Amino acid sequence: MSQSSPVDPAKDAAARAAVALVQNGMKLGLGTGSTANIFVDRLAERVHAEGMDLICASTSKATAEQARGLGLVVEDLNDIGWLDLTIDGADEVDPDLNLIKGGGAAHLREKIVATASDRMVVVADQGxxxxxxxxxxxxxEVIAFGWKTTRRQIERALERLELADRPVILREKDGQPVITDEGNLILDLDLGQIPDAPQLARALSAIAGVVEHGLFLDICNLAIIGRADGSVVELEREDLQ
Known part of the structure; x- marks a missing residue:
């Protein structure tokens, strides 16, 4: 196991349920984050136990390193082409299976991988x-060049959407800006509540300097929600239409 501390039972339950969805011969997208990390560990256990043949694409350098260290085959998405399934975590999941992702600063690659898949499954805990x-x-995620101007454009867009005066914060770690795998910066929008997520997504995507936002709308097909008692609840987008 790659975790040095005890595994959260809710996250572990969701990860184990997701591993059961994987079939031999699949081309699989591997997510990033605490629950996705547990999934990768559990997946490796099953692959070695059953001699499964999988090809994986990773959503981050950290996940790729973890997966290769566990003996999984990880290749470039360009070489794989299309994926059968992507399993990833989420920071928020709403009743329609729309998501906020990017707490791990990997949402650009995560969205590319998720939308290059037949299905995207989210693993998460009830919280x-x-x-x-x-x-x-x-x-x-924004380009470093002119990022302060980009931030002002985002603030103006929020004003038009009746989200004025919401903080737009440059993400830092140890006093330094967080740099993504693609060499970009992250601005975190402290919105409290998003009244119209599709409208906000369109507004952010239209701003020069914005590379990608963490709204994953109409992308997730299934959410596996783990509970502290080790049980899971499965929410399917088709059930909510």
Whole structure:
């Protein structure tokens, strides 16, 4: 196991249920984050126990390193082409299976991998399920060049959407800006609540300097929600239409 501390039972339950969805011969997308890390560990256990033949694409350098260290085959998405399934975590999941992702600063690659898959499955604990997105700060990946101007453009867009005076914060770690795997910066939008997620997604995508935002709308097909008692609840987007 790659975890040095005890594994959260809710996250572990979701990860184990997701591993059961994997079939031999699949081309599989591997997510990033605490629950996704547990999934990778559990997947490796099953692959070695059953001699499964999988090809994996990773959503981050950290996940790729973890997976290769566990003996999984990880290749470049360009070489794989299309994926059968991506399993990833989420920072928030709403009743329609719309997501906020990017707490691990990997949402650009995560969205590329998720949308290059037949299905995207989210693994999460009950605490990630919300009635409406927005309590978790919305990550927006931006080009370093002119990032302060980009931040002002984002603030103006929020004003037009009646989200004025919401903090737009440069993400830092140890006093230094967080740099993504693609060499970009992250701005975290402290919105509290998002009244119209599709409208906000369109507004952010239209801003020069914005590379990608952490709103994953109409992408997730299934959410496996782990509970502290080791049980899981499965939410399918088709059930909610």
């Amino acid at each position: 990630k399920v919300v009635d409406r997105l927005g309590a978790f700060k919305l990550p927006v």
